[in-house]
Amino acid sequence: MKILIISAPRCGSTSLAKNLKDTLDYTQILYEPYLQSSLSIRTFENEYPIKLSKNSIVKTMTYQVASQYGKPKDFVSFISEWKEEFDKIILLSRKNKQEHFESWVNLVEKQKVGISVYEKWSISEIESKLKNHNIDEMKPHRDVIEELSNLLNIPITYYEELYGEDRIQSLEVITKWGLELDSNKLNELSNPKFKLKQNNDII
Numbered sequence: 001m002k003i004l005i006i007s008a009p010r011c012g013s014t015s016l017a018k019n020l021k022d023t024l025d026y027t028q029i030l031y032e033p034y035l036q037s038s039l040s041i042r043t044f045e046n047e048y049p050i051k052l053s054k055n056s057i058v059k060t061m062t063y064q065v066a067s068q069y070g071k072p073k074d075f076v077s078f079i080s081e082w083k084e085e086f087d088k089i090i091l092l093s094r095k096n097k098q099e100h101f102e103s104w105v106n107l108v109e110k111q112k113v114g115i116s117v118y119e120k121w122s123i124s125e126i127e128s129k130l131k132n133h134n135i136d137e138m139k140p141h142r143d144v145i146e147e148l149s150n151l152l153n154i155p156i157t158y159y160e161e162l163y164g165e166d167r168i169q170s171l172e173v174i175t176k177w178g179l180e181l182d183s184n185k186l187n188e189l190s191n192p193k194f195k196l197k198q199n200n201d202i203i
Contacts, residue, residue: 001024001054001055001087001088001179001180002052002054002055002056002058002085002086002087002088003020003056003057003058003086003087003088003089003090003179004058004059004060004082004083004085004086004088004089004090005017005020005057005058005059005060005089005090005092006060006061006062006079006089006090006091006092006145006148007059007060007061007062007091007092007093007145008061008062008092008093008094008100008138008141008142008144008145009061009062009104009107009138009141010094010100010103010104010107010138011092011093011094011100011159012092012159012162012163012190013059013061013092014031014059014118015163015190015194016059016090016092016162016190017029017031017057017059019186019189019190020057020179020181020186021057022189023181023182023185023186023189024055024057024179024181026055026056026057027053027055028052028053028055028056028057029056029057029058029059030046030050030056030057030058030059031059032059032060032061032064033046033050033058033060033066034046034048034060034064034065034066034067035061035064036064036065036067036072045066045067046066047068048066048068048069048082049082049085050085052085058086062075062140062141062144062145063075063140063141063144065078066078066082069081075144076144076147076148076151079148079152080151080152083152088177088178088179089152089154090154090157090177091145091148091149091152091154091155091156091157092145092156092157092158092159092162093141093142093145093146093156093157093158093159094142094158094159094160095158095159095160096160097135097138097142098135100138100142100159101130101133101135101137101138102123102126102130102197103197104133104137104138105126105129105130105132105133106121106125106126106197108133109126109129118196119196120196120197120198121196121197121198122197122198122199123197155176157173157177161173162174162190163190163191163192163195164192165192167187167191170187170190171183171184171187174186174187174190
């Protein structure tokens with residue numbers, strides 16, 4: 001099965017892609033194949049469309065568009081065409097705007113100084129930086145996921161439901177995807193004990 005994960009930033013898409021790979025035992029996984037950023041060290045761009053094996057996982061983020069196709073503003077039409085390459089599409093977003101914002105600020109500030117964003121962190125590390133950013137920075141990303149959900153008739157999977165404390169709810173979310181996999185294994189890999197954000201200052 002060819003699976004496409006489309007996510008707003010900071011919604012657990014990297015973890016989901018990796019966890020799906022480990023659960024399904026797929027060998028082909030691509031992370032953000034059309035990332036265009038000054039922070040990217042990528043020296044080449046993947047072709048469009050990408051040649052995928054029959055069992056593959058691709059994770060992309062909002063407003064990442066193949067340059068052969070167009071610009072970030074063309075994201076919705078790009079996905080509307082690219083979706084034909086995939087058997088299953090999963091849309092990711094967040095419900096809690098404040099926590100989404102804090103995670104985004106952590107990402108931006110860590111990238112500025114070259115610190116890995118895949119390490120444990122706490123709000124105290126970036127609290128003083130919040131004033132330098134606007135919570136509405138994330139709104140276009142959440143909005144375009146909702147637009148795709150309506151256009152493609154695909155429900156949004158929310159971070160809080162997939163990675164939350166209610167593991168029965170998360171299992172129901174995974175089961176509704178209709179993938180042929182060990183739902184219990186994927187549910188365990190998605191347990192909030194693996195979150196990078198810590199709930200206190202003890203890391």
